Amino acid sequence: xxxxTQAAASWKAGDAPVxxxxxxxPHPLNWLYVTWNTMEEPVRTDxxxxxxxxxxxxxxxxxxxxxxxxxDGVRFQDGTTLTSASIERAFDEVQKWVAPHPPGTYLxxxxxxxxxxxxxxxxxxxxxxxxxxxxxxxxxxxxASDRFWDESGFGGKVYGTSEGHW
Amino acid sequence: MNRVCDxxxxxxxxxxxxxxxxxxxxxxxxxxxxxIDAMRIVSGLINRDRAYMNDVWVRxxxxxxxxxxRLISEVFQGYAHPVVAMxxxxxxxxxxxxxxxxxxxxxxxxxxxxxxxxxxxxxLATTSDVAPIADYLAESFRxxxxxxxxxxxVPDEGLAAAQKxxxxxxxxxxxxxxxxxxxxxxxxxxxxxxxxxxxxxGGAFRLGSPLEMFEDLMGRSVVETNAGKLGDLGRxxxxxxxREALSVFLCCPMxxxxxxxxxxxxxxxxxxxxxxxxxxxxxxxxxNEP
Numbered sequence: 001x002x003x004x005t006q007a008a009a010s011w012k013a014g015d016a017p018v019x020x021x022x023x024x025x026p027h028p029l030n031w032l033y034v035t036w037n038t039m040e041e042p043v044r045t046d047x048x049x050x051x052x053x054x055x056x057x058x059x060x061x062x063x064x065x066x067x068x069x070x071x072d073g074v075r076f077q078d079g080t081t082l083t084s085a086s087i088e089r090a091f092d093e094v095q096k097w098v099a100p101h102p103p104g105t106y107l108x109x110x111x112x113x114x115x116x117x118x119x120x121x122x123x124x125x126x127x128x129x130x131x132x133x134x135x136x137x138x139x140x141x142x143x144a145s146d147r148f149w150d151e152s153g154f155g156g157k158v159y160g161t162s163e164g165h166w
Numbered sequence: 167m168n169r170v171c172d173x174x175x176x177x178x179x180x181x182x183x184x185x186x187x188x189x190x191x192x193x194x195x196x197x198x199x200x201x202i203d204a205m206r207i208v209s210g211l212i213n214r215d216r217a218y219m220n221d222v223w224v225r226x227x228x229x230x231x232x233x234x235x236r237l238i239s240e241v242f243q244g245y246a247h248p249v250v251a252m253x254x255x256x257x258x259x260x261x262x263x264x265x266x267x268x269x270x271x272x273x274x275x276x277x278x279x280x281x282x283x284x285x286x287x288x289x290l291a292t293t294s295d296v297a298p299i300a301d302y303l304a305e306s307f308r309x310x311x312x313x314x315x316x317x318x319x320v321p322d323e324g325l326a327a328a329q330k331x332x333x334x335x336x337x338x339x340x341x342x343x344x345x346x347x348x349x350x351x352x353x354x355x356x357x358x359x360x361x362x363x364x365x366x367x368g369g370a371f372r373l374g375s376p377l378e379m380f381e382d383l384m385g386r387s388v389v390e391t392n393a394g395k396l397g398d399l400g401r402x403x404x405x406x407x408x409r410e411a412l413s414v415f416l417c418c419p420m421x422x423x424x425x426x427x428x429x430x431x432x433x434x435x436x437x438x439x440x441x442x443x444x445x446x447x448x449x450x451x452x453x454n455e456p
Contacts, residue, residue, distance in 0.1 A: 018445070024179070032437075048256065049257060051352050131389070132390040136358050
């Protein structure tokens, strides 16, 4: 894959990317690495692999509800803004699947989980019981623009279902 | 790899450099080597459904039969870390237990006391990606245990079917040990992706009856939202895995990446991440900037 990059010293947030790198990645998980490099998730991992916030700025538990504060100023490739509604849309789209993740169903949210968005910056995940792996599951919870879901999704618009068409 | 080591402008970053090629990158004119303490592990997957393999003495014998330091220095050229059980040492592993030592005499004694028949060969399976590790294991088991080892290679064209059979668990697997490489998606709680796959009742690679204590610890983990307590449970799971010698614990390979000298690349333990990547003004893509 080729990807635009930033220049080392002078680049600052908001500047256009500078330069180009060409990458050869024969790892069997390349499909996942491409996804992680091109889509948003609530969390990402830092250099040491520790989970840190991405489009999720912060979170806390209220009983079995995980309250997520959405980071301001995140935009998709089409210029639209990522809000709590974007996360709700991704949740609604993915919850339709029996097996949304190639690595296995252990990354699924409980089927009885619900979400609500009190405002653009807050989303509440109401789990039927506390989910100790919720933040780890967020790593595989891909957030996309409405255009992505409306025009292709993960193959759903082409095949009629996204199941098995990651 | 030639295109990153011997030229500029064609390829800037190549991941998955093999240990055997690492020195070539180090000595190249145009690239340097980035080493990453990755969320990766190689082990011997033990099939506890097979005769004798459900005996913890046999499983401990297999662990004692392998010189892991030599494995790291010879097969991985030093680009791997020792591991106590299945948690990488930099990702939530317990610090109060030690790796099984290399002790061929003890290994042989345990195997004999477990009643291993002298004419019973150990069946060791492998796939092409871990073939050098399997070769090393076969040699270790033969020399340390004094038994015959049948090394069975799964052909690349049959890999998908073999993986499916392993995960579905409908067809008996005819190997005792499978050389196997796996990964984690994040640091901190390896049982979510590593131990669970190998040993939990819902794990894709488990071969053998679920262990009650393992199930209990995993059950407590999935509803534990306190990160500290979750880490404690993860260490308990790793201690149990070690005590029961549920796998042949080998090492955690580093991820090796060849990077053009004008590219600033930050290695990530759990992914190939490009967000922080930058290029300097000497990079081929910027030389003609106005």
